[in-house]
Amino acid sequence: MTGPRVSFLGAGLTLGGAEILRGVDLEIAAGYVHAIVGPNGGGKSSLVRALLGQAPHSGEIAIDWPGAPGVTAYVPQALDFDRGLPMTVTDALAAMTARRPAFLRPAARDRDAIVSALARVGMAEKAGRLVGALSGGERQRALMAQALIPEPDLLVLDEPMAALDEAGVAAFETLIAELKARGATVLWIEHDLAAVRRLADRVTGLNRSVLFDGPPAAELTPERLLTLFSHHPAAAARTSVAALRRAGSGL
């Protein structure tokens, strides 16, 4: 199975009287790692929520599978849960991924899949830890692990690296390479422009509508970064310098 092609045609979204997205035309090619970048509040998370059917949109959003529909997985920006929940990481993953009632022990096959997914995100030793005791980066790794069960054909990631340390970033990069080698389509919201330059096949700038779209090396120019993240002059100067530093020497 290879991943699907995803297309947005004149997509719009209005929430509580506010226009969040307008006339979004965008194509995510099958098997591509496609990054979405843009300023805070630009509508990136809303775009993926619309794609996942969680927000009412206008226009057209289509997922074209090469054959029968495959597996779609989503890694949200953060996980809201009760910190006092007496549940281990393994139990939480079982509840999120298994098709059995949560009060039954996970089937052996499901347990194997959980062990393997946790190992892929470097969390093998944390399998028995209570979810409420996880650090921010560990929670993010656990969220990534749930998206690997079963192996996804379309993976939607909302800032998956925000809390990751260096080892976490390395594990994430390996995973993306593995998914890409399998032909999965990855739609990836990211603020780390250097990572986008390293890993993405294509990048789209979004601020309510599409600002630019193309290969990262061609699109993430210094001028582009200046305008993309400039809200007011002093913040713009700070942000652009930081963004340029992060984007690395290739610029």
Ligand SMILES: Nc1ncnc2c1ncn2[C@@H]1O[C@H](COP(=O)(O)OP(=O)(O)OP(=O)(O)O)[C@@H](O)[C@H]1O
């Ligand atoms: N239910 C809602 N009602 C009204 N406005 C909303 C609602 N949900 C989101 N918004 C607004 O839509 C805008 C876009 O939000 P969204 O989370 O999609 O942005 P984003 O590009 O993902 O931002 P960030 O980079 O900060 O994560 C924001 O101004 C937000 O306040």
